[in-house]
Amino acid sequence: MQKALGVRQYHVASVLCQRAKVAMSHFEPNEYIRYDLLEKNIDIVRKRLNRPLTLSEKIVYGHLDDPAKQEIERGKTYLRLRPDRVAMQDATAQMAMLQFISSGLPKVAVPSTIHCDHLIEAQLGGEKDLRRAKDINQEVYNFLATAGAKYGVGFWRPGSGIIHQIILENYAYPGVLLIGTDSHTPNGGGLGGICIGVGGADAVDVMAGIPWELKCPKVIGVKLTGSLSGWTSPKDVILKVAGILTVKGGTGAIVEYHGPGVDSISCTGMATICNMGAEIGATTSVFPYNHRMKKYLSKTGREDIAKLADEYKDHLVPDPGCHYDQLIEINLNELKPHINGPFTPDLAHPVAEVGTVAEKEGWPLDIRVGLIGSCTNSSYEDMGRSAAVAKQALAHGLKCKSQFTITPGSEQIRATIERDGYAQILREVGGIVLANACGPCIGQWDRKDIKKGEKNTIVTSYNRNFTGRNDANPETHAFVTSPEIVTALAIAGTLKFNPETDFLTGKDGKKFKLEAPDADELPRAEFDPGQDTYQHPPKDSSGQRVDVSPTSQRLQLLEPFDKWDGKDLEDLQILIKVKGKCTTDHISAAGPWLKFRGHLDNISNNLLIGAINIENGKANSVRNAVTQEFGPVPDTARYYKKHGIRWVVIGDENYGEGSSREHAALEPRHLGGRAIITKSFARIHETNLKKQGLLPLTFADPADYNKIHPVDKLTIQGLKDFAPGKPLKCIIKHPNGTQETILLNHTFNETQIEWFRAGSALNRMKELQQQ
Secondary structure, eight states: OHHHHTOOOTTGGGSOOSSOOOEEETTEEEEEOOHHHHHHHHHHHHHHHOSOOOHHHHHHHTTBSOTTTOOOOTTTSEEEEOOSEEEEEHHHHHHHHHHHHHHTOSSOSSOEEEEOOSSOOBSSOHHHHHHHHHHHTHHHHHHHHHHHHHHTOEEEOTTSBOHHHHHHHHTOOTTOEEEESSTTGGGGGGGTOEEEEOOHHHHHHHHTTOOEEEEOOEEEEEEEESOOOTTOOHHHHHHHHHHHHTTTTTBTEEEEEESGGGGGSOHHHHHHHHHHGGGGTBSEEEOOOOHHHHHHHHHTTOHHHHHHHHHTGGGSSOOTTOOOSEEEEEETTTOOOEEEOSBSTTOEEEHHHHHHHHHHHTOOOBEEEEEEETTTBOSHHHHHHHHHHHHHHHHTTOOOSSEEEEEOSBHHHHHHHHHTTHHHHHHHTTEEEOOSSOGGGGTOBOOOSSOTTOOEEEEESSSOOBTTTTTSOTTEEEEEOOHHHHHHHHHHTBTTOOTTTOOEEOTTSOEEOOOOOOOOSSOSSOOOOOSOOEEOOOSOOTTOOOOOOTTOSSBOOOOOOOOOOSSOEEEEEEEEEBOSOOBHHHHBOOGGGGGGTBOHHHHGGGBTTTSEETTTTEESOEEOTTTOOEEOHHHHHHHHHHTTOOEEEEOOTTBTBSOOOTHHHHHHHHTTEEEEEESOBOHHHHHHHHHTTOEEEEESSGGGGGGOOTTOEEEEEOGGGOOTTOOEEEEEEOTTSOEEEEEEEOOOOHHHHHHHHHTSHHHHHHHHHHO
């Protein structure tokens, strides 16, 4: 079985490093960093390719399962990789652990962790919201804690903080290859690692010890010159890059920052830039190892890792003369503060111009709420710079005109900003400190100040601002910017305020201008760790039970999907032809639906409820081809499934951008979907669809999107000879009896075709176990 799966022995990373024995983390003292293996693999690949390597290539190719024989061509071949570790947040960990349980394996093969951050709703404030979350999510937290204990997975309890901040503080290190079941896993690139967001099925593969497949990424270089100063922050770098590349410009590529300007950015600032790289569709983003990372490692109690990284530094930076597939240059001396939005994170504006643009476009100028924190911007430096702005306002007798919330990234950040006075300053200016969790950034916000449908503006230091993302209100105009700009705008209360040039009026009637904030990147004293919120998996878990009640509304054991019947897909009904942007938020909404992430049938009731139907321009309203009545998308899909009608979705560009949530692939499969046909896909979603036995297909000619109408039926031919690189035929059957034939492309390799034939990647794993 192990030979068939390509499985390595459990915890192979515990083989000792030849030069030094340095643990990956304080929590896993017997799991060692394998820079020696990284070096060996890089040397093998370097001799084969005979050219300088980018940093991205060094880390990725340094983790190849077979560096001597692996075919390597950027943007073409699929790589078989051996990641160092896996991280899962609680909303995606439920389905990942349910799939791992279904695999029948006794323990995870690599160090893995679960982080409770997604299920805490922002309502009253940190402590009260945390108590409420622990109460209403007790069943789920107990499942994750016991499953972690049973299968050898570390468990970070609710209140620990946001997964990406915990990883940066404890698990990321230069040269690591880490996969996480969250799209913002690239945050770890700020510490020089290749950290990639994936779906739960990918995580299961790695936890099972199976080589993980990734299409060999292209590399986009971003050369930074000059240095950050004044109101310009690390966030402005990625806001600028998003404006250049757009939400799909990074698809299939790793964004690699380099150049002399890098040294002017703190380690946590680099993490911010990498984090939001998810919004341009990038596989991940990374910075080269430098003294800012070394300083952060030492401050977070990992000086031994920093010393080891120093010894291997040549492998943790790009080679001189390496080639990038695309090169962008940004002079940080000339970069101005930016604010992006609304409704998409790539609509970039200089802060100095956004007020004028808003007036022209009819966007509300008054800012109802300013929100700082989230996994993107919740570091000690971020909180310090925001507090520096707030302190100036308080000195002139001012408080925020807008509502103002603060989300600490971790328990360690919360405790440290409380000790050092930042939290109190932010409270005094009018802020409410929320729980150490995702909160409003992912829609976990019980917002009371507006009614649904009310047009309003909010500004956040988050990473994503799709329609309805934060508060489920499609009329909320959300803008993303740096925490210090959010704070300044919340004090002024309007988008027309530019802190670089405009004046505020103090309580005494005198005008004053805010000075550019300055703050320490790290605390002068040591970090205060706060409360201990980590649960180690026990050495002996043989007696550990993991219970899932058959009557639970939150958790549901998985049943295997049906295998392909060996035939072409005939007369597929079109469930919906989607018009325009369709993110994973449109396909499987978050917010109140998060509570069903462990129950596939219940969460399937949100399938595509946010997608716009091209037939009537409405969301969650599609024609039932049998009854001819319009109704909700999930209800129509269930009707088709009940009556044995297989269906397909037609999508536009970059379908499935956004979150890594595999529920956006599990739900259509569960309700009888067979294929998703689009102009193009976002990387993670395309992989998730393949993992669950669906066919993600693209129009060979994007204009063919216009040939298909919601009332048509489709037949997909060529599946008996399904092969990599070979297009499939699609017969469009119009109601008047006429037909058209178009070609559909795909990116399946041989392994992924086996997933389709077996019904899912998990089914295929079980088949191999039985051989």
